[in-house]
Amino acid sequence: MTKKLSILTKFNNFINRQNIDDVEKLYFVLSALRGPDDNLKYSTDLKLYTTARIRSFLPKKLTAGCNVLNNPLPDSGISLRDELIEQYRSRNHFIYYYEAAVKAIRKLENYDLSTERKI
Numbered sequence: 119m120t121k122k123l124s125i126l127t128k129f130n131n132f133i134n135r136q137n138i139d140d141v142e143k144l145y146f147v148l149s150a151l152r153g154p155d156d157n158l159k160y161s162t163d164l165k166l167y168t169t170a171r172i173r174s175f176l177p178k179k180l181t182a183g184c185n186v187l188n189n190p191l192p193d194s195g196i197s198l199r200d201e202l203i204e205q206y207r208s209r210n211h212f213i214y215y216y217e218a219a220v221k222a223i224r225k226l227e228n229y230d231l232s233t234e235r236k237i
Contacts, residue, residue, distance in 0.1 A: 147172065147219040152212075164206055167191065167199035168216050171231055175223055190234035 151169055170187040173180075191199060207213045220231045228237050 147222050151219075152215075161206065164199070164202040164212075167195060167202065172216075172219055172223065175227060175229075196232075196234060 151172055166185060166187070170185040171191065173184055173186045174188045203213055203216070224230050224237065229235070230237050
């Protein structure tokens, strides 16, 4: 089973299960896919380094027309993303959803987006 098919199967399982923890994790991932809600310059960059990476774990048919970063961020990209997260943290709830989505992907795919490493 391919990685993208695997996560789609897991998302479908989330939807069909009654376990609120799993449904909540799915909600966090989907909320983070929206990205920040404002039009500030750094929020556009933040969306690229966060949301576009989350999308790489989804099937292509769900991400058509969207920015997707399929390759892991280099160390410089991780540093920039982390700086942007700290700048944005106090302005919006997006960071909460992003961090919850990172935890869900870590559990589902054994991949840590925070460090860009397989676990």
